[in-house]
Amino acid sequence: MTAWRPTTATETALLAAVEADDQETFLRELAAGPLLVPVPPEAASGQAPPAWPTGRFEGRTHVVTFTSPAAIVACLPGQPVSWRAMTLSDMALDWPGDDHLLAVDAGLPIGVRLDADDLRTLAGATVEAERDLRDAVTRQDPDALMAALLRTELVLPVRPGGGPSRDLSDPEFPWWCVPDPQGRPTLPVFTSELRLRQALGDHDAVSVSSLQLTEHWPDDSWQLLLNPDTPLSAVLPGEAVLTLREWLGELRQVLTDAAEEEQRRRVAAAYAEPAAHGVPVHRPAPAEDDDPGPDPDAPMRLQLVIPHRYLTSYLDDGYDRAAGLVHTWAGPGRDTPVRLYRRLGLLGDGSPFEESDEWVAVLRWSPGDETPEEWGRGQPRMESLVVPDGTGLHCLHRDGRDELLARFDAKQARWLPA
Numbered sequence: 001m002t003a004w005r006p007t008t009a010t011e012t013a014l015l016a017a018v019e020a021d022d023q024e025t026f027l028r029e030l031a032a033g034p035l036l037v038p039v040p041p042e043a044a045s046g047q048a049p050p051a052w053p054t055g056r057f058e059g060r061t062h063v064v065t066f067t068s069p070a071a072i073v074a075c076l077p078g079q080p081v082s083w084r085a086m087t088l089s090d091m092a093l094d095w096p097g098d099d100h101l102l103a104v105d106a107g108l109p110i111g112v113r114l115d116a117d118d119l120r121t122l123a124g125a126t127v128e129a130e131r132d133l134r135d136a137v138t139r140q141d142p143d144a145l146m147a148a149l150l151r152t153e154l155v156l157p158v159r160p161g162g163g164p165s166r167d168l169s170d171p172e173f174p175w176w177c178v179p180d181p182q183g184r185p186t187l188p189v190f191t192s193e194l195r196l197r198q199a200l201g202d203h204d205a206v207s208v209s210s211l212q213l214t215e216h217w218p219d220d221s222w223q224l225l226l227n228p229d230t231p232l233s234a235v236l237p238g239e240a241v242l243t244l245r246e247w248l249g250e251l252r253q254v255l256t257d258a259a260e261e262e263q264r265r266r267v268a269a270a271y272a273e274p275a276a277h278g279v280p281v282h283r284p285a286p287a288e289d290d291d292p293g294p295d296p297d298a299p300m301r302l303q304l305v306i307p308h309r310y311l312t313s314y315l316d317d318g319y320d321r322a323a324g325l326v327h328t329w330a331g332p333g334r335d336t337p338v339r340l341y342r343r344l345g346l347l348g349d350g351s352p353f354e355e356s357d358e359w360v361a362v363l364r365w366s367p368g369d370e371t372p373e374e375w376g377r378g379q380p381r382m383e384s385l386v387v388p389d390g391t392g393l394h395c396l397h398r399d400g401r402d403e404l405l406a407r408f409d410a411k412q413a414r415w416l417p418a
Helices: 009-019 023-032 069-075 088-093 116-129 131-139 142-150 193-200 210-215 238-270 308-317 337-344
Strands: 035-039 054-057 060-065 082-086 100-104 112-114 154-157 185-189 205-208 223-226 234-236 272-274 280-282 302-306 321-328 359-365 381-386 392-397 402-409 414-417
Touching: 009 023, 023 116, 035 060, 035 069, 035 088, 054 100, 082 088, 082 193, 088 116, 100 116, 112 116, 131 142, 142 234, 142 238, 154 185, 154 193, 154 210, 205 210, 210 238, 223 238, 234 238, 302 308, 308 359, 308 392, 308 402, 321 337, 337 359, 337 392
Parallel strands: 060 100, 185 223
Antiparallel strands: 035 082, 054 060, 100 112, 154 205, 223 234, 272 280, 302 321, 302 359, 321 381, 359 392, 392 402, 402 414
């Protein structure tokens, strides 16, 4: 065995966890990174089906894997080795048997052995998250694939050496179009950062929703290559992407119409409440409500208004996506439904909001390291995002009360009641 030192961020984190005797962090980092599985050269090039590389140790059969090419060189000096990158979830689905052990970087300071139960436990969450996508790819069902993509955050690699823009609507956005083996222009897209690293290693990328990608699809002649060079790959022609865009547009219109109808029904019920003798009494809409503007001493918070009908999707179903105008919180006691509507321009034909609303729900969170710098500066921005950990779900009442209903726990993937 030759000398070894960490050459990737994953190996650095694994070694730090070993030195700190932190097994939980070690396993989390191991599950987050792809593993290199030695295969014959013809299997690496796709000319032959791959087979598991195994060896016998202490009377048990081990599947041999590594965390980087440098780890292969250190463990197998002088031996030319071809390999393919796999995630733990890929390995768990095709694992050869419960009697096999997984050996990672055997002999190195970060080496570890896992049995089949350990492997399935570590890969369980990822396997479940990818289940619909895997089923669609296995069945080669384009409709099921598009439906799965609607629920998936996408990772879009940008052109190496391209410009700094990360806004898909920017004409200078560095789209990375590459030819496929037949020379057709292709846009690679991944369903997670792990899938991207599995195929490309460390590569600059931007996270986008399927809505953002389809709305700004750069060229109808391009095809979408999903998770290239991974076991979870699929191709969608440009026509299918256009179909997805039209589908999303129709869905958005249906939801808007339904929200408008629900709003009319809710307003009619909410503003006619029983009087002392049980006779319905209509309450008029509030008078003009002057906006005092933002509190200069309020801490920086970002906020997004959600339509009334979606409130139960968050509280009851654990929904963790949001789309709308991201803007800054005005401060304690400064926001009411009508002030927000007027400030953000949310009133008008087709809007699910009305000046007479008794309340409105908002998501509110503190900007973090991953928050784009331009959010919260200047005018509100139309964005689609995954709800950050710790986000508060508030109910703003017409009388100025700000009621915290729940807070999002990303680890549990649910909203915890306040």
